[in-house]
Amino acid sequence: xxxxxxxxxxxxxxxxxxxxxxxxxxxxxxxxxxxxxxxxxxxxxxxxxxxxxxxxxxxxxxxxxxxxxxxxxxxxxxxxxxxxxxxxxxxxxxxxxxxxxxxxxxxxxxxxxxxxxxxxxxxxxxxxxxxxxxxxxxxxxxxxxxxxxxxxxxxxxxxxxxxxxxxxxxxxxxxxxxxxxxxxxxxxxxxxxxxxxxxxxxxx
Numbered sequence: 086x087x088x089x090x091x092x093x094x095x096x097x098x099x100x101x102x103x104x105x106x107x108x109x110x111x112x113x114x115x116x117x118x119x120x121x122x123x124x125x126x127x128x129x130x131x132x133x134x135x136x137x138x139x140x141x142x143x144x145x146x147x148x149x150x151x152x153x154x155x156x157x158x159x160x161x162x163x164x165x166x167x168x169x170x171x172x173x174x175x176x177x178x179x180x181x182x183x184x185x186x187x188x189x190x191x192x193x194x195x196x197x198x199x200x201x202x203x204x205x206x207x208x209x210x211x212x213x214x215x216x217x218x219x220x221x222x223x224x225x226x227x228x229x230x231x232x233x234x235x236x237x238x239x240x241x242x243x244x245x246x247x248x249x250x251x252x253x254x255x256x257x258x259x260x261x262x263x264x265x266x267x268x269x270x271x272x273x274x275x276x277x278x279x280x281x282x283x284x285x286x287x288x289x
Contacts, residue, residue, distance in 0.1 A: 091194065092152035092184040092220065093202040094132070096159075097141030099177045099211035115176055116140070122166065123159040130155035135194055141178070141206075145194055149184045149223045156180045156214045164212065177212040181205025184220045 098104075104112040120142065127134065127144055130151040135143040146152035160178060167175045183205055185198025201217060209215035216224075 087189045088186055089189060090185070091187045091198075092146040092149040092182065093187070093194070093199050094144040094146065094152050094156050094180055094182050095141070095199075095202040095206040096144070096156075096178045096180045097138065097206060099179050101140035104176070111174070112176075115170075115174060119163060119166065119176055119178075123162060126155055126158045126162065130158070135192065143194075143199070143202075145187075148227070149182075149220050150227045152182055152184070153214075153216060153220070153224055156182055160212060160214060179206050179209035179211055180214045181207070181209055181217075182214060182220050183217040184223055 098116060101112070101116075120137070124134070130146060131148060132144045132146040132151065132155055135145050144152070144155070146155065160180065163176070163178055167177070181202045181204065183198055183202040185196070185201070187194040187196045187198055189195075205215040205217060
């Protein structure tokens with residue numbers, strides 16, 4: 086069994102049981118289609134699918150910045166997809182993001198830090214992302230270091246800026262930047278600051 090540092094994203098569909106009660110086949114088909122649509126985003130940010138959970142999925146990323154960016158991009162894509170279907174078929178993910186030491190056994194990951202991501206997902210609003218204080222802190226440090234290393238003449242623009250991306254995704258990226266850089270929760274003074282959600286926001 087291997088131990089490693091990882092960023093974890095946990096996602097599920099808000100109101101999935103109710104939707105299944107109304108239309109099992111249609112709900113399952115819609116969920117599968119959404120899951121397939123977001124998969125390239127996961128791969129583009131260096132992540133992998135750990136497992137499907139019936140009404141959601143668990144993801145692992147080597148980078149916390151990649152995990153947060155992937156969560157935002159997935160929610161932005163979901164918002165776009167939901168714009169084109171009837172209101173009663175709208176499906177919204179809730180996502181929790183955390184990072185820490187995990188135990189890896191074959192393709193599975195285990196440990197308290199995985200459980201924290203699951204708990205964060207449970208408090209995220211539909212269509213939103215809940216990020217732990219620990220994850221926010223690490224992401225802020227990573228962004229600061231990346232910005233400094235890319236600040237010299239001739240270097241490419243900061244990929245976190247959202248330049249060249251659709252307007253909706255640039256807007257969600259600005260929301261991320263505001264929330265990740267601002268102490269909007271008093272959790273930094275709490276004994277559970279590493280696990281308390283410091284940023285909870287929607288992408289639409």
